[in-house]
Amino acid sequence: MTGRNGNGGQRRARGPGGAGDFVGARGAGSRGCGGLMGAGGACLCLRCGHRRPHRKGVPCLQERCPECGAVLVREGSIHHQEVTSRRQTAADAKNEG
Numbered sequence: 704m705t706g707r708n709g710n711g712g713q714r715r716a717r718g719p720g721g722a723g724d725f726v727g728a729r730g731a732g733s734r735g736c737g738g739l740m741g742a743g744g745a746c747l748c749l750r751c752g753h754r755r756p757h758r759k760g761v762p763c764l765q766e767r768c769p770e771c772g773a774v775l776v777r778e779g780s781i782h783h784q785e786v787t788s789r790r791q792t793a794a795d796a797k798n799e800g
């Protein structure tokens with residue numbers, strides 16, 4: 704390499720410590736994912752329980768279950784939680800009687 708362009712690079716005293724957006728939101732101890740697993744996560748069929756890896760760039764809600772044709776939801780998403788909790792409540796209510 705020719706040309707030395709050293710103009711004192713280490714002069715960044717202040718910095719709000721950027722890149723804090725990604726850290727902590729999700730991903731417990733998966734460091735250095737070289738993009739092999741993509742965005743991660745999975746899409747779930749709430750009807751039959753089919754599960755498939757989430758495709759990057761394609762919202763689960765736009766995917767259809769290959770088994771039963773129902774719309775998929777993102778695993779762990781608010782949608783998923785909502786339906787799950789609703790189901791539990793329904794099951795609970797059904798129990799009596």
Ligand SMILES: [Zn+2]
Pocket residue numbers: 748749750751752753768769770771772773
């Ligand atoms: Zn299904």
